[in-house]
Amino acid sequence: MTLKQKQALLAYLGYYDGPLDGLWGEKSQRATIVFQRSYMAQEDVDSIFGSATEKRILEVIATGEKPAVAENATTAPGWWKDIRYFTRAEFRCPCGKCGGFPVEPEETLVRLADQVRDHFGAPVMVSSGVRCQAHNDELPGSAKNSYHVKGKAMDFCVQDVSGAELLAYVKTLPIHYAYQIKGSDFVHMDVN
Secondary structure, eight states, X not given: OOHHHHHHHHHHTTSOOSOOXXXXXXXXXXXXXXXXXXXXXXXXXXXXXXXXXXXXXXXXXXXXXXXXXXXXXXXXXXXXXXXXXXXXXXXXXXXXXXXXXXSOOOHHHHHHHHHHHHHXXXXXXXXXXXXXXXXXXXXXXXXXXXXXXXXXXEEEEETTOOHHHHHHHHXXXXXXXXXXXXXXXOEEEEOO
């Protein structure tokens, strides 16, 4: 399957809104992640449109299957239209049980994420945004009063940027707290 065909399939399902040009950039990767989060197991979410994703997207189109986690864009606040680099779906709880948005991501948090993306000029991958309390409680080391449960935290990395460099920049922003996640280039950032 060509890259243009992959873009066309993602566009058909409403995940991709860029040009069908066969150039696999940030929009194509984000669309792939959102599709994978909607229709595939959490461990299969990797932003790579490989054979497993190709098989799954063809099954979804053939059967008309509904997403495992509905996006329900009608409840998204209007400020999302001003966000340049992220989609609401990138912040959803991945548990597959709570509907994805027990709370809305905090606008300030998402705007700061946009600022981080703009500063580094490189793709940002959100590994954790909103969490329902049940999912948060299942994660080893998660605080009971986690800001993720309040929609005020995210864990993320920036392509080709070290965790130390990312953390140093994040600490210049008007945030509540930030730290580098041990053994990775991911940073946790939360806001008041």
